[in-house]
Amino acid sequence: METRVLALDDRTYAEFRAYVQELTGISYSDAKRYLLEGRIKRRMGEIGLTDGRSYLHFLRTDPRGKDEVESLIDQVSIHETSFFRHPRQFELLRDVLAELVAERRARGPRRLRLWSAACSSGEEAFTAAMVVHDLVPSADWRVEVFGTDISTAVLNKARAGRFARRTGTAMPEAYARYLSADPANDEVLCLAPEIHRMVSFSVVSLVDEARTRAMRDMDVILCRNVLIYFDQETKQKVLASLHQCLTPGGYLVLGPADSLHGLNSPLQRTPHSVYNFYRRAPAPPRPAAAATAPTAPTARPRPAAALPVPPALSATDTFRLKLLVNRVDLGLKNLNQELQEALVKSVDALGVISQAVDGAAQNGQCSRPVERELARVSWQITRILQWLEVGDRTGQKVEATRAYLQELSDRLFGADQEAPDLRVNTGAFDHSILPTEAEAEEHQGAMSQDDIDKLFG
Numbered sequence: 391m392e393t394r395v396l397a398l399d400d401r402t403y404a405e406f407r408a409y410v411q412e413l414t415g416i417s418y419s420d421a422k423r424y425l426l427e428g429r430i431k432r433r434m435g436e437i438g439l440t441d442g443r444s445y446l447h448f449l450r451t452d453p454r455g456k457d458e459v460e461s462l463i464d465q466v467s468i469h470e471t472s473f474f475r476h477p478r479q480f481e482l483l484r485d486v487l488a489e490l491v492a493e494r495r496a497r498g499p500r501r502l503r504l505w506s507a508a509c510s511s512g513e514e515a516f517t518a519a520m521v522v523h524d525l526v527p528s529a530d531w532r533v534e535v536f537g538t539d540i541s542t543a544v545l546n547k548a549r550a551g552r553f554a555r556r557t558g559t560a561m562p563e564a565y566a567r568y569l570s571a572d573p574a575n576d577e578v579l580c581l582a583p584e585i586h587r588m589v590s591f592s593v594v595s596l597v598d599e600a601r602t603r604a605m606r607d608m609d610v611i612l613c614r615n616v617l618i619y620f621d622q623e624t625k626q627k628v629l630a631s632l633h634q635c636l637t638p639g640g641y642l643v644l645g646p647a648d649s650l651h652g653l654n655s656p657l658q659r660t661p662h663s664v665y666n667f668y669r670r671a672p673a674p675p676r677p678a679a680a681a682t683a684p685t686a687p688t689a690r691p692r693p694a695a696a697l698p699v700p701p702a703l704s705a706t707d708t709f710r711l712k713l714l715v716n717r718v719d720l721g722l723k724n725l726n727q728e729l730q731e732a733l734v735k736s737v738d739a740l741g742v743i744s745q746a747v748d749g750a751a752q753n754g755q756c757s758r759p760v761e762r763e764l765a766r767v768s769w770q771i772t773r774i775l776q777w778l779e780v781g782d783r784t785g786q787k788v789e790a791t792r793a794y795l796q797e798l799s800d801r802l803f804g805a806d807q808e809a810p811d812l813r814v815n816t817g818a819f820d821h822s823i824l825p826t827e828a829e830a831e832e833h834q835g836a837m838s839q840d841d842i843d844k845l846f847g
């Protein structure tokens with residue numbers, strides 16, 4: 391018989407919300423009450439409890455409640471993930487790692503440590519492992535990839551190394567050899583053994599400062615699509631811990647919806663900060679006298695070459711140009727907003743026309759020629775709607791253009807915290823929507839007369 395779970399009263403709900411935040415860092419706003427309450431009630435139903443207070447009491451005091459806490463954590467977090475999720479970030483990860491590998495080939499140690507913090511069922515950690523394996527397949531490198539999450543259930547899935555087919559839809563052709571269909575079940579994907587054994591998984595909660603900081607000397611940390619669930623204070627603390635976990639010069643990769651905006655962090659921007667690559671400051675070069683001293687693993691100097699050197703602008707120029715960057719940004723945002731509003735208005739107006747036409751056609755009083763005309767009008771409405779759908783792509787293009795603007799500004803002002811953070815949502819567009827670098831290079835920075843004619847003609 392199905393258990394009838396009672397609604398949570400306001401006080402019990404508030405206690406649950408605080409309890410979940412303390413356990414996981416996840417902060418549910420008032421607007422998301424239905425979500426959290428729904429998940430708690432679902433879990434109560436599964437274990438046959440009907441009222442929230444008894445459930446809370448059980449979680450807090452009963453020794454058997456310890457296992458239940460894990461199930462609750464699993465229930466209240468979002469585990470969405472896939473291989474090569476946000477593919478552009480993995481292209482850049484490859485570039486960053488290639489640079490690191492070249493540097494270490496020249497000047498040891500041949501070691502790489504990567505960490506997928508909040509890895510869910512492992513696809514992100516295994517994707518990172520594929521990228522590294524492709525770069526340094528040889529046995530003389532010590533490569534360590536760690537996957538951690540707060541949820542034991544997802545980590546068990548990760549360890550099994552078997553995935554639903556849909557998680558592999560973004561796999562680039564170049565890595566396809568690392569993931570293949572299970573011969574016994576076409577819907578299941580299996581990892582190549584060399585990738586499977588590269589990653590070790592363990593439970594680490596990002597809000598557990600001591601546990602997090604024990605993850606030391608990382609060259610790259612991927613912490614994507616989890617900070618968005620935390621409030622500012624929690625984000626600030628987690629970022630401080632992650633900064634400590636990076637080796638000097640190491641990279642932190644955040645999710646597309648994350649940014650350091652409004653947070654006080656020593657992390658530096660990078661040429662790829664529009665794609666949320668940040669960096670711990672490289673160690674200062676060692677004084678010449680220390681050159682023969684043994685190298686501590688965390689004290690390796692990293693070349694500053696990856697950071698663009700900004701042109702030496704006067705203070706007045708810097709001020710004026712920053713103003714202009716912000717003006718272009720505002721212009722692009724307004725353009726998008728006005729376009730969206732115009733689209734909504736047009737679609738609404740078409741809806742009214744369409745209703746009137748349908749009403750006229752359905753009243754049965756029309757002659758055949760009039761009916762034919764009405765059918766044509768309907769067809770025209772469909773064509774207009776189809777065209778307006780194309781307009782929707784403009785929203786994506788505007789966001790992608792803002793990403794270019796961020797890069798431009800990083801180059802002008804230096805990729806440190808001086809450059810304005812435009813908070814571009816790189817997850818909102820497919821990066822192939824704009825011309826490729828090769829296409830842009832054809833113009834060598836200038837616009838052809840054809841382009842100008844297209845714009846103004």
Ligand SMILES: C[S@@+](CC[C@H](N)C(=O)[O-])C[C@H]1O[C@@H](n2cnc3c(N)ncnc32)[C@H](O)[C@@H]1O
Pocket residue numbers: 413414415416467468469470471472475507508509510511514538539540541544594595596597613614615616645
């Ligand atoms: C949306 S998934 C992101 C998975 C992967 N990083 C990606 O971007 O594809 C978020 C993950 O964060 C985990 N999570 C939530 N709170 C956490 C915390 N305090 N510490 C570690 N992981 C946490 C959840 O269990 C979930 O698996």
